[in-house]
Amino acid sequence: MQCSHCHLEFDEKRLLKVHINGHDEYFCCKGCEGVYKLLYAEGLEDFYNKIGANTLEPAKILDENLDSFDSTPFFERYVRQKDNYCELALVLERIHCIACVWLNEKILAKTTGILKVNINYTNNKATLLYDPKSIKISEIIQVIRSIGYDAHAYDPRLQETYAQKEKREYYIKMVVGIFCVMNIMWIAVAQYAGYFSGITSQMRNILNFAGFTLATPVLFFSGIVFWRGALSAFKYKTPNMDLLVISGASLAYLYSIYASFKGEETYFESVAMIITFVLIGKFLEVRGKKSAVDSLDKLNAQMPLSVRVAKSESEEFKEVSVESVCVGDVVQVFAGERVALDGVLLSENALCDESAINGEALPRQKSAKDSIYSGSLALDMPFLYRVSKTYKESLMMQIVSLVEDSLNARPKIQEMANFITRYFSSVILSLAFGTFLYWEYVLNVSFDKALMVMISVIIIACPCALALATPIASLVGLGEALKHRILFKEARFLETIAKANILVLDKTGTLTEGRLKVQNVREFERLDYGVLVAMLEQNAHPVSRGVLEFIKESGGCESLIKIKLDKITQKSARGILAEWSGSVYLGGNLELLKEHGVKIPQDLENRDCSVFYFAKDTKIIAQFFLQDSIKQDAKIAISKLQAKGIDCVLLSGDHLGVCERVAGELGITEFYGNQSPLEKADFIDKLHAQGKVVVMAGDGINDSVALSKSDIGIAMGGGIDLAISVSDIVVLDDSMQGVLESFRIGRRTYRFILQNLALSLLYNALTIPLAMTGLVIPLIAALSMSLSSLLVVGNSLRIKGE
Known part of the structure; x- marks a missing residue:
């Protein structure tokens, strides 16, 4: 019989029988029982439908629910090792405003063990x-719960379930609120009619009691989400939006009870409407956030949860969870299925759609020993591949992790908004109390009039609009970039690239296709192809690849005996140096040859193309002339970038003549050739000294130093693994259009951030004084506050429109 949680088979006598949810469940241990109960308590029972027939490791935990967070399966799935420390991502529940965020950050940062x-x-x-x-x-979860919030592990594949649970809670509270408001309005109509036509005290008392009966569940049931935050804010002396809402509604509620006994005007309908309007506003805000993050969740939704695995090709394949697959295992993929892990193809051939990775519409034909990437789709036939990376280290999960992490680093402009928001609620409460004293003792108005003005001031102020201004626009901008196959490592890079004024471009692989082809060969002595091929196979530079492909296509490799070089040294952009059979061999550019004392013939040809020199000891053996074609979208992209006021500079390690030809075709007036990686980095430093905000685009291989020196490093997607590690932005589809889109999205997002900040500050600057002068009643204040947050969310979603 199977354990209800881990699905492993056990003798029925060994299983624990527990009556849960009206039927019997069986567990292999108390740990599995605890996790099962926890998932159902959290509304995550759909987890068992998602894992299907897969098995899990038994949860080695104690009886208490919180201990499930310390189980081995939880740690392996959700925790990342970082040196001697661990990184954990949680989703906090009951967060309503930026002050809630600040409170959690403050408490957690002070907790021993959290760095x-x-x-x-x-x-x-x-x-x-x-x-x-x-x-x-x-213990971390317990700290969060102790301050009135809750948390669960961040799992993008289950986020939809949590979102649905949150929406259900809002729906129920909204239904109660709307029902009570609709009925309390009829009572308010009767009361107002009675003031003009006359009403008996007995009927007034009946109507007041009915208003009290309908307003009470709205305040204490529908408003529970605000009560939680308000109580935490009061406990830890950090005023927030919840405290403003509850303070205003509670004062109006208590005064209305007092006014009922004195036979004066009551405001029960205002209490119900304040809570209901703000609740509806928060619900629509949650919907807006969900809409913005949907494009990011799609990355995870397409990844399989399980794969068919065997230790070798001859063994039987079994379906297991993707997290339990090890490097070296053999995975079977059927047509129409998504590849889950990186590996090397074992079958003779396979046709894969890699559009999820690089946006390339045409499928890739793969041969035996070719790389297979996670996220690609098998098209025509089943195939086998050997896993080369674990699930967490595979390409698609690196991309997913990059997208998730991009939301954590805040733009500098957000820190300013957060600073203002942090003290916003305290200032508003002080202003409201001061307004009450002014109306009561200076203007000598009635107590109830002064109280209503104070309540309006408290309710109309909206810190949420200011808090949302930057993060919601950044989120939409990151999602829009992802649709264009562009990955920003951090949200703050949207702001940085928006301020950039110069773009430095590598040539090979950035402006050109990066597929150099040999056009001509000049031999000075008989070529020793064996040594040359052995050297070229050790270098991934496009020039070396082009020469190697030429030798293979011309049949030069067929009769060669495999040579093992005695010593080989990588010289990056300049070339490679090797020793074999007592001789020193050099392959690369002219500067490398001169550096090692090679004699340069007088009649050496110098064409406007890439030249690969092959030398033995001090003599040149051959020249290979290669040419690369410019990317189709490069010229249009460069012209549009220049039209935006961005200076474009070509900086390449290639021959100066080649750089001049490419720059001329693209309309780039400033270009430099024969640049080493260190010289490129020095050039970036000189631009910084001139006060430039520098963006550099390169292939992520030879430009790593310069990319790291730039304010923004854009790596083209040709070498995706390395590109992710050395850059700030990755253009997955390897196009210059992607570079252009990076600038466009960055500038557009930053413009909308400024608009949002202006809107939120203008709203508070106009409405708070209006409320202080008594021109806004509490009911309109509540509606206005909700609309201000929705205005910021709606404005941010306009980023998608262009």
Whole structure:
């Protein structure tokens, strides 16, 4: 019989029988029982439908639910090792405003064992770096719960379930609120009619009691989400939006009870409407955030949860979870299935759609020993491949991780907004109290009039609009970039690239296709292809690849005996040096040959193309002349970038004549050739000294130093693994159009961030004084506050429109 949680087979006598949810369930241990109960308590029972027939490791935990966070399966699935520390991503529940975020960050940062905390307001994702020797995950969760919030592990594949659960809670509370508001409005109509036509005290009392009966569930049931945040804010002395809402509604509620006994005007309908309107506004805000993050979730939705695995090709294949697959295992993929892990093809051939990775519409024909990437789709026939990377290290999960992490680093402009928002609620409460004293003791108005003005001031102020201004626009911008096959490592790079004024471009692989082809060969002595091929196979530079392909296509490799070089030294962009059979061989550019004392003939040809020189000891043996074609979209992209006021500079390690030809075709007036990686980095430093904000685009291989020196490094997607490690932005489809889109999206997003900040500041600057002068009633204040947040969210979603 199977365990209800881990699905492993056990003798029925060994299983624990537990009556749960009206029927019997069986567990192999208390740990599995605890996890099963936890998932159902959290509304995550759909997890068992998602894993299907897959098996899990038994949860080695204690009876208490919190201990499930310390189980081995939880650690392996959700925790990442970083040196001697661990990184954990959690989703916080009951977050309503930026003050909630600040409170959690403050408390967690002070907790022993937690080294770093970063919480994103748009998706409530908390990323924590902690010392597992000092604190357990269950203890971290307990700290969060102790301040009135809750948390669960961030799993993009289950986020939809959590989102649905959150929406259900809002729906129920909204239905109660709307029902009570609709009925309380009829009572308000009767009360107002009675004031003009006359009403008995008995009827007035009946109507007041009915208003009290309908307003009470709205305040204490529908408004529970605000009560939680308000109580935490009061407890930890960090005023937030929840405290403003509850303060205003509660004061109006208490005064209305008092006014009922005195026979004066009540405001029960305002209490119900304040809570209901703000609740509807928060619900629409949640919907807006979900809409913005949907494009990011699609990356995870397409990845399989299980694969068919065997230890060798001859063994029987079994379906297991992707996390349990090891390097070296053999995976079977059927047509129409998505590849889950990186590996090397074992079958003779395979046809794969890699559009999920690079956006390339045409499928790739793969041969035996070719690389297979996670995220690609098998098209025509089943195939086998050997796993070369674990699930977490595979390409698609690196991309997914990059997209998730991009939301954590905040733009500088957001820090300013957060600073203002942090003290916003305290200032508003002080202003409201001061307004009450002014109306009560200076203007000598009635107590109830002064109280209503104070309530309006408290309710109309909206810190959420200011808090949302930057993160929601950044989130939409990142999602829009992803649709164009562009990955920003951090959200703050949207702001940096928006301020950039110069773009430095590598040539090979950036402006050109990076597929150099040999056009001509000049031999000075008989070529020793054996040594040359052995050298070229050790170098991934496009020039070396082009020469090697030429030799293979011309049949020069067929009769060669495999040579093992005595010593080989990589010289990056300049070339390679090798020793064999007592001689020194050089392959690369002219500068490399001169550096090692090779004699240069007087009649050496110098064409406007890439030249690969092959030399033995001090003599040149041959010249290979190669040419690369310019990318189709490069000229249009360069002209549009220049039209935006961005200076374009060509900086290449290739021959100066080649750089001049390419620059001339593309309309680039400033170009430099024969640049080593260090010289490229020095050039970036000189631009910084001139006060330039520099963006560099390169292939991520020879330009790594210069990319790291730039304010923004854009790596073209040709060498994706390395590109991700050395750059700030990755253009997956390897196109110059992607570079142009990076600038466009960055500038557009930054413009909308400024618009959002202006809108939120203008709203508060106009409405708070209006409320202080008594021109806004509490009901309109509540509606206005909700609309201000929705205005910021709606404006941010316009980023998609262009």
